[in-house]
Amino acid sequence: MRVAIIGGGPAGLSAARELLAAGIDCALFDRQTALGGRWSRGEHGLCHDSLTANVSKELLAFSDFPMDAALPQFPSRAQILAYLRAYAAHHGVERVARLGYEIESLTPTSPNSRLTRWRLRARHRHDGGLIDEYFDAALVCTGAYATPRWPSPTVAQLAEQPSLRERILHAKDYRAPEPFAGERVLVVGSSASGCDIAAELSHAAASVTLAVRSPFWLLDRFDAAGRPRDHALTRLNYLLPAFLRERVARRLLGREQAALAKHGLPTPRARVDQTRVVQSTRLREAIVEGRVGVRPSLRTIETSAAGLIATFFDGSRLEVDRVLCCTGYDPDPLPWLHASARPSASPEGHVGLLRHMVSPRYPSLAFIGHVQVTGPVFPVMEMQARWIAASWSRPSAGLEAEVAKPWHRHDQAAFARTASPEPWVDSPIPRVHYLGYLDSLAANIGCRPRVLGRLLTRPVQGWRLLTGPASAAMYRLDGRGRLPGEAQRMLTRAKVDARPQPRAAARLAEG
The missing domain is CATH 3.50.50.60 (FAD/NAD(P)-binding domain)
Structure with missing residues (x-):
């Protein structure tokens, strides 16, 4: 299987990392000449120079790659950009990245088939070089908003x-x-x-x-x-x-x-x-x-x-x-994506994607990061990528059976507790609660932390999972993609960093 990843920000980087870990061949395309997406300062970056994260570093970090302990509690734009590029280098994402390419079109080769392949055309923004290739699946990781x-x-x-x-x-x-x-x-x-x-x-x-x-x-x-x-x-x-x-x-x-x-x-x-x-x-x-x-x-x-x-x-x-x-x-209109593949509105007025990711019409097309999150967003993108990697590494018949269910009823049942009601937000992009959504996806692929079991067998660790900061590292303790040693170190450090400190020192830690 060969997958095209469009977008070199946190969504695209986590998607490439998880696909490579699952043994799936992929290529990542981004219009900028360096990885980082909108955290970059370049032409297409949307972050001002002094921007700092609005969530703490323990919660913002990916589940298998902690932020440097020396960073302030709320890292700056430049520090987050450096973190994303270090993450990409650590997981070998750079070797599959094709930078400086503007996507001209992404088209299903068989529009009437649910398991179509995809034709991608992209042109280099500086030398005009053209890429015209075919992929078995495609991931859109450009972010939900653009206009x-x-x-x-x-x-x-x-x-x-x-x-x-x-x-x-x-x-x-x-x-x-x-x-x-x-x-x-x-x-x-x-x-x-x-x-x-x-x-x-x-x-x-x-x-x-x-x-x-x-x-x-x-x-x-x-x-x-x-x-x-x-x-x-x-x-x-x-x-x-x-x-x-x-x-x-x-x-x-x-x-x-x-x-x-x-x-x-x-x-x-x-x-x-x-x-x-x-x-x-x-x-x-x-x-x-x-x-x-x-x-x-x-x-x-x-x-x-x-x-x-x-x-x-x-x-x-x-x-x-x-x-x-x-x-x-406003949501990105995705003008380069074939009209039949663009997300449409659900009966509730939200963008209609299976589990807020997969196209209900084309199971080989998915969107990472097309949700609003009540909580940190990087771990949500990562869990979506883990779910996609797990699903697409199965036989295609299994994925076809999964998406054959009516997507709106399926999502309502599976994600009843993940919705985050925020009536002031006027947007078709659905908003989910951080823990509820992560737990729902993690349960599907078998990596939801067994909190009750740990409370009975390892009370200290179980209590830490229950009462400590909800770091994404907890989703590396069990099941698919488990890294128990690294996860335990990250959870322990998050608990240590959460200890009270003098208020003046805390203000300095804001960055």
Whole structure:
């Protein structure tokens, strides 16, 4: 079997690693001249220079390749890029990579057959060299999002006007705060990137205002004891009844949010699991210190002789010099993929893929990373790749029988607990809960950790699995692809790194 992998970011790298480990021949294509995908700084990178991870390094790491212990708890963009390239070198992914190639088309050779082969055409962006090859299967690992989303069609039209292109920007255009020095800046959107960019701009701009569409929880990245807050993402926490999780979370989060309410950031009234949670120590400090103001959702933008005038939904108005829209991205339209193979919407309005991966029409086509994750995303991409490698290394008849079931009913039954209800997200890309989704996929391929068995036979290890940070290394303890020695070392280190530390040291560890 020969597989084409399209995309050289974390999804493509983990896919190549797992296919090679399963003995499946593959070739990886990427338009950039170096691996790393959108974590790169190049033409197609979407990460600003000072970006840091919004999850801690223990949870972000792949299951078999820990991040360097010397890295800060929340690594920078450059450190994550170096980690991804080290991962690729360690697993021999570089030898199957074909870099600098723009995909022109990916077409099924037999559109009416469920087990079709694939014809891939790609042209080198510099020397014009053409690749025209056939593959038994294809993996699309380019990421779910690509097209910038604007707050409204009116703002999008204004941003296209030549005279306003430098004054109304999208987050994809942001790299550093220096070009905004001395200006009045309005940041629209309270995503993790919007919060971090607003905090960074507050040190250079004359004033920074953050327009918030709906209330959200804004937390310090570390708890009162100096531990990364996302280390509370444990298996025990996930297994608690929903009403108990809600009661505990609202009490803890409410205390932290109270300090921000008097500065204009309201406390959410909806359930915690239906409200956005953002970890940004820097923005909390910027709001309390008055360097970032908070306004409600943006209604319109008008031009004036002195600058831009923003009108908000509470009727207030604000004159600014520049507007930076951190309002996310729409799904990648995948123009090079044959129309019959593009994901279509399910009856629930989500992209319809078996187990959020496999095309229901063509079992030999799958999409890695086309989900939103409540939790760290790298381990989810890796588990998807492990599932694909396990499935595609079986006889084709087995995979055909698996996908013959109606995909929507199958997914509803198999992933009933993995859904993460977040009504503020207007996107066809489904959102899943980190542990629930990983457990569902891991159970299919036999690598779900046997927590109960370990509690009975190895109580210390079992308790660590239940109450420690939910590192992906736990999925290397049992079953297919098991690496028990390495997994135990990673889990032990995650537990050690999770120990309380002085608050000042914790802030330095943020990076």
